[in-house]
Each structure stands twice: as C-alpha cells, then as structure tokens.
Amino acid sequence: MMYAGEVTPERVLHSSVAVIDVFRATSVIVEALQNGARAVVPVVTVEEAHSMAEKYGCRNVILGGERNTVLIEGFDKDNSPLAYTRADVAGKTIVFTTTNGTRAIYNSRVAHAIYVSAFINMSAVCRVLAAEGRDVVLVCAGRSDHFTAEDGLCAGAMTDALVKRYGFRTTDIAEVMQRMYVAAASDLKARLSTTQHYQDILGRGYEADINFCLQRDLYDIVPHYDAKGEIKL
DSSP, X not given: OEEGXXXXXXXXXXXXXXXXXXXXXXXXXXXXXXXXXXXXXEOSSHHHHHHHHHHHOGGGEEEEXXXXXXXXXXXXXXXXXXXXXXXXXXXXXXXXXXXXXXXXXXXXXXXXXXXXXXXXXXXXXXXXXXXXXXXXXXXXXXXXXXXXXXXXXXXXXXXXXXXXXXXXXXXXXXXXXXXXXXXXXXXXHHHHTTSHHHHHHHHTTOHHHHHHHTOSSOOOOOOEEOTTSOEEO
C-alpha cells in the first residue's frame, strides 16, 4: 500500500495495482463505465486533456475532471460521479484529468496490470487481484501526496477481503488500515465526517457524492487500464 507520490517503477513492476481515489476520481471512472462509456482516458494535465480530445474527435468525447474540486474551465463535466449518467456518457470516450487520481494511475503505468477501485466495486477488484496470483499494490491517490482517510479505509476494506477470503499476507500499513476499516465499517460516513477532505467536499455542496461513493459493492465490474492508455471493462 502506498500513495501516488510514492509510486516508482521498481515498486510496482511485475505487480498488480489497484488505484483508489474514493472522493472522487475512481468512483467517477467506475460509474461512467457502468453507464456505458466506451472508455475513460486518464491524463495528468489540462493541456493533455485538450490534445487528447482533439485526437479522438470532439463530437464523441466528453472532457471531464477537476482542479482542487472545481470544474475546469471549458470542460463538460466535473468530478461528480452523479454527473456521468447513461444518457450523457453511453458510447462516449471520456478524457479525464483530476488533481490526484489520474496522476496515481499514470505513476503506476509500468505495473503488470492496473485496476480502478473504489468502495462501489471493491470486491470485484479483489476477486481479480486474487485470481492473478501476483503481488498486489494498493495505490491510494490521497490528496497532494498526503493521506486521506477515505482512501485508506477503502484500502483497508480491500485488505480485509484479500486476507480473509483469499489468504493474502499483508504489510504493516495495510494491516493498520484493515483494522481501521473493521472498526469503522458499520458507519463509514460517521467515521469520515470530521476529516478534512470530507469537510471540504461537503462544504462545496457534494453531500450526494459522498453518500454515493461510500456505498460498498454497488457494481460487479473491474475497470482495467490497457496498453493504449484507456480504461475499459
């Protein structure tokens, strides 16, 4: 388990990686693909996003993302999973850039495999990770290379599943997150309600996003980052 800024090629090479950004990038990616998006293309910068949109052809592309929780000027959608409805995204390619989540995916790109995980699809991702039989690295996007409780708790939930269902051994930090998750599992919202990132999102009026993102195993899908730099099912 590590954070986006800690990821180096040698730390993820030959491993299966699950990238977690509960509030809200990976939740958006899962929701968009569940609702029929053709692919999500994660990029690091706004400039890359515009360039990639031109490459794909603007008519079939949605520009999505945020900087510091705010919709990027000229973009179609922000970082709210509830904005990526089937009516809007089915059949479309979403070029997506966020402050932390897409960078975590980019930093992990030399891994054997990269999967996109959130509370809403965590058990499905654990099942695939276990089936691969490789070392697993849970990459928490965090916030500006700092710990965020929601990503840590999701990693703890996944660790709990990998240990109890599939017999994985774990690192000390993953075990700590596992214990935190088990203690908080009955009411994740209450446990997170005093944390800084939660309060920031709540203060911007996104309580509905919080409620959505904290649902567990809403979907049985496993988005996968492929060699073309696209995330698909």
